[in-house]
Amino acid sequence: MSEIERVGVVGAGLMGSGIAEVNARAGRHVTVRETDESALEAGRARIDKSLQRAVRSGKLSEDDARQAQDRLSYTTELRALAESDFVVEAIVEQEAAKVDLFGQLDAVVDKPDAILASNTSSIPIMKLGMATNRAEHVVGVHFFNPVPVLPLVELVPSLLTDEKVVERTRSYVADTLNKTVIRSKDRAGFIVNALLVPYLLSAIRMFESGFASAEDIDHGMELGTAHPMGPLRLADLVGLDTIKSITESMYDEFKEPLYSAPPLLLRMVDAGLLGKKSGRGFYEYS
Ligand code: CAA
Ligand code: NAD
Numbered sequence: 001m002s003e004i005e006r007v008g009v010v011g012a013g014l015m016g017s018g019i020a021e022v023n024a025r026a027g028r029h030v031t032v033r034e035t036d037e038s039a040l041e042a043g044r045a046r047i048d049k050s051l052q053r054a055v056r057s058g059k060l061s062e063d064d065a066r067q068a069q070d071r072l073s074y075t076t077e078l079r080a081l082a083e084s085d086f087v088v089e090a091i092v093e094q095e096a097a098k099v100d101l102f103g104q105l106d107a108v109v110d111k112p113d114a115i116l117a118s119n120t121s122s123i124p125i126m127k128l129g130m131a132t133n134r135a136e137h138v139v140g141v142h143f144f145n146p147v148p149v150l151p152l153v154e155l156v157p158s159l160l161t162d163e164k165v166v167e168r169t170r171s172y173v174a175d176t177l178n179k180t181v182i183r184s185k186d187r188a189g190f191i192v193n194a195l196l197v198p199y200l201l202s203a204i205r206m207f208e209s210g211f212a213s214a215e216d217i218d219h220g221m222e223l224g225t226a227h228p229m230g231p232l233r234l235a236d237l238v239g240l241d242t243i244k245s246i247t248e249s250m251y252d253e254f255k256e257p258l259y260s261a262p263p264l265l266l267r268m269v270d271a272g273l274l275g276k277k278s279g280r281g282f283y284e285y286s
Contacts, residue, residue, distance in 0.1 A: 002113065004172050005029060008081035009088050010101060012043020012074075014239065014277060015119055016090035018147025021047050023088075024068040025060070025148075026176045031081055032074050040074050047072065050148055082110045086172065088141060089128075090119040093245035098123060099131040106132035115169055117141040121242065122189045122197075122249040126158040136162040139169050142190060143179070145238060153179040158186045188253035189246065197246055198258045200238075201265070203231035207282070208264040214282045232282040236275035244269045 007028045009020040016032065020043075024030045032047075034040040051068060054060040060068075073080075081087055087105060091097055098120065105116050116138045118128050129135030140156025153173045157166045174181050184190040189197060203217050212220075218230020227234075235243055244266065250259040268274075268281065275281030 002085060002111075004085040004115075004168075004176070006031070006084045007086050007088070008033065008084035008109075009090060010078070010081070010105070011089065011091035012040060012046070013090065013092075014046075014145055015143060015147060016088075017043045017046040018050065018145070019088050019090055019119060019143055020072060021050055021068070022143075022147055022177055022179075024071045025051075025064070026178070028071065028176075030072050031084065032072060033078055033081060034074075034076060036076060040076060044072075044074055050146075054148065078104055079108050081105070082108050084109055084114055085111060086115045086117065086169075088117045088119055093121055093123070093242050093249075095123050095127060095249065098128055102128045102131035102138070106134060113137070115139060115165055117169065119143055121193055122246040124158070124188055124249075124253070125156050125186050126160065129158045129160055135160040137165055139165055140184075140186070140190070141169060141173060142184075142192075144192070151178075151180050152192070153177075153181050154190045154192060155181050155183045156186055156190055157183075189250045189259075193246055194250070197243065197250060200231050200235050200243060201247065201258070201260075201262060204235065204262045204265050207232060208262050236281035236283055236285075238275065239277055240265060240273065240275045240281055241269050 007023045007030045009016050010033045012032050012034045020030045020032045032043060034043055051065040055062055055065050089101055118140050125140040129138035132138060139161050142154035144150035144152050155170055170181050173179050206217055207214055214232045218233050221227045221230045244261055247259055247261040272278055273280050276285050279285050
């Protein structure tokens, strides 16, 4: 089996930009694909800002940051991913969009042993594998936000993923990207979001009911349980549109009220109040 040298990342939003950055910092050639030039430019700016942040905090030398930048290329053409050994999909959390993209990736990625991975937060990997003619090469690799900082990746094989592909992915993510890997069965929400999302939704319901202020809910969990950020600030960091989509796939799978979206979350998404990325969610961001 060949080394993973060429990595494709599809989607350069909050997660795709972080995933591209950690792969480039690990010495891989990374091609980043976005839908249009302005989204591509926003992704490039996000990566450059994060690299500069790592330089400022002494985690990365200026020279290493420049070399990482030189290993990144940016495109709106999916065809540019043809020679990839490993593709990570990090587009919006919508099943129809991801199914469509996996069909296209199946058509353009030429290498027969290329791995087609998804960073989905919640959508079963089997649904993405079945959009291709190579489900045995499709696997979930779920990174955490912010990707350069958080050390975890959930590895999610579907029922049809080849065990050799699972092992090749595990060893790349653990040994090359230096992330701790946990393995989950292919159920909506996997391990972490099955636990985290009901907690975030409970905090939104508590706030919605008028029981406590956003600040007091967050301070309660930060200072009372040593979480680095409270649930409403964390929901803003993840993106309220993404949380809404995660609730849809988890509710669709389990039909459990604890996975259903509170009306306030739905109304905030309707209003375009998506959290930190849009400048306003439960808090305001400049
Ligand atoms: N990109 C790169 N680096 C970043 C960063 C970003 N967006 N945000 C923070 N950092 C780095 C900083 O440079 C800093 O590094 P140094 O220690 O080397 O200086 C370090 O992270 C700490 O940052 P700050 O001092 O600015 O701020 P902080 O101490 O408050 O930490 C945080 C910020 C890392 C976001 C921290 O609050 C945290 O870990 N919060 C919880 C995040 C979390 O739970 N994420 C998981 C979300 S769920 C998910 O991802 C799955 C899903 O499917 C939805
Ligand atoms: P985001 O909204 O920040 O970015 C999504 C990007 O995908 C946008 O820039 C959009 O232009 C782009 N896009 C949409 N369709 C595309 C296509 N066909 N080709 C190329 N680009 C396309 O979203 P995000 O927070 O980065 O989430 C991306 C994925 O990562 C989702 O599946 C999400 O569930 C998952 N995830 C998110 C988090 C989080 O905390 N936000 C954590 C882990 C996993």
